Amino acid sequence: MGIYRDKTEMKQQSDKLSHKAPNNYLPYSNAIEFIDRQEELRELERRFERVGDGALVAITGQRGIGKTELALQYALQHQEENSPGSCIWLDAKTDVGIQIIAQFLKIYQEAEVTRALGNKALNLEQQVAYCWQNWPEGNVLAVWDDVADYQKIKPYLPPKNGRFQGLITATKRLENSKSIEHLPLDVLDEAGALALLEAVAGGDRIQGEIAQAKELCATLGFLPLGLDLVGHYLATQPEISLAEMLSKLASQSLSEESEPKPRGNMTAQQAAKVAFELSWQTLNDDAKQLGCVLSLFAPAPIPWSFVEKATLVRRREQIVPARDNLLLKKHLLQPIDEDIYRLHPLLREFWQEKMETSDLVEAQKQVFCENLIAVAEKIPHSPNLQLICDMAIAIPHIAAIATELAEFISHEDLMTPFARLARYYESQGFYPQAESWRKLGIQVNQDRFGSEHPYVSTLADNLAVLYLSQYRYQEAEQLLVQALQINQKILGNDHLLVAQNANNLATVYQHQERYQDAEALYLKALDVRRRMLEPRHIEIAVSLNNLGTLYRTVGRYEQAEPLFLEALAIRERWFGKDNIEVVVAIAALANLYREWHRYDKAEPLYKQALHLRRNLLSELHPDVAASFNSLGRLYQSQGRYKEAEPLFVKALEIWHGLGVQENPDVATCTNNLAEIYRVLGQYREAEVLNKQALAIRKRFWGEFHPDICQSLNNLAGLYQVSGRYEEAESLFLQALELNERYLGSEHPDTAYTMNNIGCLYYYQKRYREAEKLLVRSLDIRERRLGHSHSETVQARHNLNYLWGEMKKENIPTRAVTGKKGKRKKAKPKGLAKGFG
Structure with a gap:
């Protein structure tokens, strides 16, 4: 004011x-x-x-x-x-x-x-x-x-x-x-209140009726907002004296209260409401309708482009004069930027009350919602930063129709505001806000359509994907099973929504190590998409990539390779070769070749991904840091430690240059660099970095995450090679306790930690204890990962070597069960390098 x-x-x-x-x-x-x-x-x-x-x-x-x-x-x-x-x-x-x-x-x-x-x-x-x-x-x-x-x-x-x-x-x-x-901040004193009235209504006019002016200020409670509005009212009504103005205020005050109150005893809220009513009476119908429309917006900055489309009065020659000649002139609307306006919260409440008495209230609210839905639909699946910034001004108003006007949203649009708001927040990592919008969307749509409706199942599917990104697998599974059942019942098995549900549920099962269940659902989703979509559709590439990742995880590399190659070909055809979406497929194929030990094929792919990311993004970008880290891991796998070290250092420099310190990717790269220093015998540097990685992961993930167990294993492995066996055993046992508590005693990660403890006991010549753990680790890996998986092969090598040492010392060994159920003793092949 x-x-x-x-x-x-x-x-x-x-x-x-x-x-x-x-x-x-x-x-x-x-x-x-x-x-x-x-x-x-x-x-x-x-x-x-x-x-x-x-x-x-x-x-x-x-x-x-x-x-x-x-x-x-x-x-x-x-x-x-x-x-x-x-x-x-x-x-x-x-x-x-x-x-x-x-x-x-x-x-x-x-x-x-x-x-x-x-x-x-x-x-x-x-x-x-x-x-x-x-x-x-x-x-x-x-x-x-x-x-x-x-x-x-x-x-x-x-x-x-x-x-x-x-x-x-x-x-x-x-x-x-x-x-x-x-x-x-207090209300104005009498001198300040009079100065405001003089500035707005005219100095001569106020001085000519100074006694009435003082009484007017007192009546309005010396509130700047009320004085400003009444002053502008007087400025547009030069024929009204201050004495008449006092009478109008008194009359209006009486109409607002059940019991009359003496002059000068009006509260600030009452003073504002009386001033609003007097101003309302001077407006024409266009201005009144415009004010009511403005009250439907959230108490936040309002773009004029939204107003023009959201009012029943669409002609500019009607609403622009109503805005400029009445609302702005009377200070009922405030400009805060070019074509952006603000409505005082008290005035918004007043106009909302007036809106409810209008004959056009339902029609106006429906048109309002329809046009805000059109704004919400501009939020894509993965909004970039510029679009997030551009849409920020619309978010409060989209939220307003979702929470205050949902009953006026059409059937076909009812899912939209909740889904798009959740998408907006999820893209920024605001998971609690995204979860709230998805849950509210499910409830509102379920109340209108019932539980067996595609909108309800779609919103449930989206909420499950959000839970999946937060490692909340049980909650995600429950929602996806429900969504899949609903869609199969109302849409049939051959529908793209069913394929989407199956694909997402498979992802949950994969994270839960339920590989057979995951494979069946991935194959189902791929089959539906191949039959329902064109051969080179991007959704088919998604299914191929997911199935390929599953096969890579369980060591079925020969089956994974053609899937990754086809997914890459589809992405190149869909996006062109120089596109960041293609880099995702290139990196996935490179990861396969690295784990498959086909390093000659992996290296050019990692370098290609790095080159594309540096050209398409910038040198200072986390994806570029990720490419440096991936290439470093390849060199690390090949024993090219001197070449790997500067790549890990470069990746960390990029992340730190962006201000990223507490991030899982930073922890992983820090851990990788620590492993390089461990292998090179730089134990002090390795210990510092291992502890940093562990601290980041604990702060980021909380009580448990598989990465925390990995850090405990790595730090323990460092203490083991340093001869600090007691400290190593304590950390290994911490990791094993977390694995068993959160993942179960039959999980491959649990077997990984058992294997490491078995190796520690071997070095301490605690052969019986080592044998028990290594046998158990091998058994879990053979059953959960298969006999040919690299981790299974490694576990078998470790047990073979232990038995060889036990034989030298005439210590009886246990037997293990072979593939066909026959009991046999493995032949010693030498202890595998590393820990797990």
Whole structure:
């Protein structure tokens, strides 16, 4: 809310001053000179000086008191005209992290910056940290407007390095915010209230009825919002005296209350509502309808393009004059950027009440939902960073129709807002938000259509995929079994949705080591897709890749190879050879050849993937780091340790340069480099890195994840070769306990750890204990992985070698069961290198 010296000055400045900084991204302000808040501005300065580096100050007070305008005036005074990014304005009612990135990208429009931020390895907090780290030099003021929950903005605060200041506006003191200095804002005093009325309604007019003017200010509770609206009402009604204005307020107040109240005793909320009603009475039908439409939007910035399409009145010659000549002129609508507007929350509530009395309420809500659905449909399956930023302004309004207006969404569109909102958040790694939208979508669609409906099964399938990405396999399995059963019942077996359910359920079974169940479902999905789609469809490539990965996992390399080759050919035909989707297929084929020990075929593929990623993405991208890591692993498998080391180092440099420290990929690469140093005898360096990898994985995954057990095994293996047997045994036993508790005693990972402990006991000449574990490990691997799997072969080699040593010392050995059930003793072939 702006305060002006007089109407003449306001008119002179109105065209040239929308007060938006050319190099910063602040809302518009109509204020030419801020009256009666100068002391508050000075107090803000003192508060910032007092709290020092990394200062956070919060302006608090009731709605309509002028918190936002005070913050804006402070920002306008402190922006540096020629310093881009010296001020940043964030609407706390929407996703502040996305807003920070969007404004950063407006400053740095280079493609490399966009590529560096737009990747899956960086979660939103890390992307924001990258922005703050690379923000233009100089002092920066960041403003968070209308904060309700401090914890929601806390992860995105700038670093406390002396050049950043944070200013917050909130209706009440923020909880759990000891580091914040609070500045309570009160209503205006009488002099300030009169100055505001003079600025808006005219100085001569106010001075001519000064007694009535003072009474008017008191009646409105000295609330800036109420005074501003009444002042603009008077400005457009020059024939009305202040005494008549007081009578109108009294009459309106009586109509709003069941019991009359004396003048001057109106609360701030009552004062605002009375002022709204008086303004409403001066509007024509077009303006009233426009106001009601605006009230359907969320309490967030509103793009005018959304309004034009969402109103029943479609002709610009009707709604644009209603906006410009009535709503804007009477300060019922506030411009905050080019073609972006803001509606005061109190006014939004008032207009919502008016909307419910309209004869067109249902038709208008249906049209509103229809057009917001069209906006939601612009969110693709995998939105890139630029699209995420562009769509951020629409998200609160899409959420509003999903939560407040779902009954007015058509049958065919009812799944859309929930699915697209979940997709938007899931693409950024915001899994709790995505889960909430998917669950709500299931409930809303189930309430309307019943449980056996394709929309319900599709939303359940999508929720299961979300659980799958979080390793919540049991929950994912339950949902996918349910979705598959529903779709088979209502759509039949030969349907693409059934293929999708089967494919996703197979993926769950694969992660659960239920390989036979997974194979049957992958084959079913592939069969349906081959019959229902064109031969080179991308969904067929997905099925081929999944089935190939399963075969690679269980060591059926000959069967996996043609599947990967066909998947690569389809992707090349679908996307062209120079496309990032093709790189995925190239890398998958390279991984197969590496595990198959066909290193001559794997190396050129890894190099091709690295080359394409560096050209298509940038040098500073996590996928490029992943390619360096993969090539390093190949060299590591070949014993080319000196060539592998700089590749792992390069990968870590890229991740660290992007600000990625707490990430599973970083932990894996750190672990790989540690293994290089272990083999080269650099045990001290290896220990430091092994501990780093273990710490990252524990912080990232929590109590359990297979990667944590791998890190425990690796660190224990390092202690073993260093002769630190007690420490090694303790870590191996920790890993075994976690494996057995979370994966079960028959899991291949459990066999892996048993094998390692058996090797440790062998080196300690604890042959009986070693034999027991190695026999058990071999038995699990033969049954779960097959006799020809590389891990099974390795386990057999270890047991053979142990028996050879036991024979030398005349220690009786146990027998194992062969393929056909006959008991036999294996021939010693030498202990396999490494640990597991």
